[in-house]
Amino acid sequence: MNDQASTLRLIAQNNTQKNSMYSEQQATETNPPKTVRRMRSIAISGGKGGVGKSNLSVNLALALGSIGNKVSLLDADFGLANADLLCGVTPKHHLGHVIAGWKELDDIAVQISNGVQLIPSGSGIEELANISVSAHTNLLHKLEAMERSSNFMLIDTAAGISENVTGILISADEIIIVATPDPTSIVDAYATIKIILRHSPEKPIFVVVNNVVGVGDAEQVFEQVSYVSKRFLKREVNFLGMIPNDDLLVEAVREQIPVLEYAPEAPSSRAIKLIAKQIHSRNPADLATTGEAQSFWNRIISK
Ligand SMILES: Nc1ncnc2c1ncn2[C@@H]1O[C@H](COP(=O)(O)OP(=O)(O)OP(=O)(O)O)[C@@H](O)[C@H]1O
Numbered sequence: 639m640n641d642q643a644s645t646l647r648l649i650a651q652n653n654t655q656k657n658s659m660y661s662e663q664q665a666t667e668t669n670p671p672k673t674v675r676r677m678r679s680i681a682i683s684g685g686k687g688g689v690g691k692s693n694l695s696v697n698l699a700l701a702l703g704s705i706g707n708k709v710s711l712l713d714a715d716f717g718l719a720n721a722d723l724l725c726g727v728t729p730k731h732h733l734g735h736v737i738a739g740w741k742e743l744d745d746i747a748v749q750i751s752n753g754v755q756l757i758p759s760g761s762g763i764e765e766l767a768n769i770s771v772s773a774h775t776n777l778l779h780k781l782e783a784m785e786r787s788s789n790f791m792l793i794d795t796a797a798g799i800s801e802n803v804t805g806i807l808i809s810a811d812e813i814i815i816v817a818t819p820d821p822t823s824i825v826d827a828y829a830t831i832k833i834i835l836r837h838s839p840e841k842p843i844f845v846v847v848n849n850v851v852g853v854g855d856a857e858q859v860f861e862q863v864s865y866v867s868k869r870f871l872k873r874e875v876n877f878l879g880m881i882p883n884d885d886l887l888v889e890a891v892r893e894q895i896p897v898l899e900y901a902p903e904a905p906s907s908r909a910i911k912l913i914a915k916q917i918h919s920r921n922p923a924d925l926a927t928t929g930e931a932q933s934f935w936n937r938i939i940s941k
């Protein structure tokens with residue numbers, strides 16, 4: 639058990655080192671950068687419903703916030719938006735109201751903890767496709783200003799791989815795929831990775847294994863996702879971490895308090911804090927650092 643735990647930790651650390659070496663090399667190649675884009679957009683997906691995407695999104699946002707980051711959490715699950723429920727807040731307005739010109743971005747953002755804000759999107763992102771060019775430029779300026787004030791934007795996506803979800807995934811800088819030991823989750827994780835790579839072959843993809851009972855579970859799930867990606871898609875995916883099956887998380891959901899606040903020392907909270915540290919310490923490998931870099935919102939709007 640301990641051996642397996644250290645193997646997985648080593649894999650995660652090794653990924654961190656590889657990525658930071660890559661980015662040092664990239665920084666020299668692109669030296670001097672015109673501007674440095676600070677925000678990293680990370681979409682949380684997985685294909686299958688109920689694998690823990692929203693819980694990971696909310697708690698990871700809090701964990702990244704607690705180590706000094708400014709984080710925006712975008713709830714992009716239009717059908718069943720529930721990041722607000724998990725945080726125990728009830729936003730009245732969403733991105734759709736900003737697009738319609740009724741509200742400003744600041745009016746819709748809900749502060750959920752120090753440095754962490756929730757951006758309810760309603761059907762907002764779908765509506766971005768249908769707005770006029772002038773409204774589009776105006777909105778883009780506002781959204782990009784918001785980007786500049788955050789270090790991270792975490793995007794909680796809906797289950798499935800609809801066109802909307804795919805659009806979000808290929809617009810984000812990095813993807814976290816949440817998988818569980820359930821065999822259908824592994825199949826859905828693979829299907830999601832396949833679609834991402836079809837549109838965006840270089841996208842960095844990380845795997846979090848949720849709901850594990852033992853470390854062996856996590857290792858097995860990661861091995862399977864990794865094997866099929868290598869074999870059929872010729873692509874490596876990176877292990878980012880695992881989250882144990884945890885009754886305290888279930889209780890926290892019932893209480894509408896993020897587990898990180900409900901039970902900071904719960905096994906799931908500790909695991910999510912470790913994942914946040916991994917993300918925080920890793921230099922983003924593929925983030926363009928020049929002024930030409932397109933923002934997440936620009937990519938979403940112009941897709
Ligand atoms: N680590 C865990 N331990 C125990 N239960 C968990 C864990 N992770 C998730 N769950 C259970 O799964 C439920 C669904 O989690 P969550 O809403 O985060 O999934 P989701 O992937 O966002 O679902 P959807 O696809 O519907 O958006 C939680 O309410 C909780 O009961």
Ligand SMILES: [Mg+2]
Binds near residue numbers: 691796
């Ligand atoms: Mg969800």
